Amino acid sequence: MAAITAGLAAGLCVKAARLSASQMPDARDIEATAERLRNRAATLCELDAATYRLVVTAMRSAGGPDPQERQRAVAEALSRASDAPVDIVEVAAGVVALAARIAESGNPNLLGDMISAALLGESSARSAAALVAINLEGVRDDERPSKVAALLKQIAEDSARTSRVRRRQ
DSSP, X not given: OHHHHHHHHHHHHHHHHHTTTTTOTTHHHHHHHHHHHHHHHHHHXXXXXXXXXXXXXXXXXXXXXXXXXXXXXXXXXXXXHTHHHHHHHHHXXXXXXXXXXXXXXXXXXXXXXXXXXHHHHHHHHHHXXXXXXXXXXXXXXXXHHHHHHHHHHHHHHHHHHHHHOOOOX
């Protein structure tokens, strides 16, 4: 769901950038970036499901006579299943940054759409970050939780920036 939500937020940015060409000289570039983020989110939706299936398979396996082998297989699957949510947080960060940029300089009639995009992107990132925390609980020396925390901080700032914009007449 986190990837789908990020894709929806990116779609709002695509629309808003298209309708902001007269206000923003780089609207076409922003539109193309938002389109890439939307496509990436769709890919991550599929990847997230596929890697979670590996977790389920590892958890269901008897692991043979060695329970430590099963535990290792589950831990490895959970680690692999954390990659897509980390990427979803990255996509969401890009989307929320675009939403803030469009809100500040784009078509003022689309401010509500950009606030929605920022909020959707932020909730997508928080959801994906929760998966990373759950999957990597107790794992030491993994940089992904720190990376996600830094991205969440930036996302919150960009989302707040979007909400502070007042409609221009």
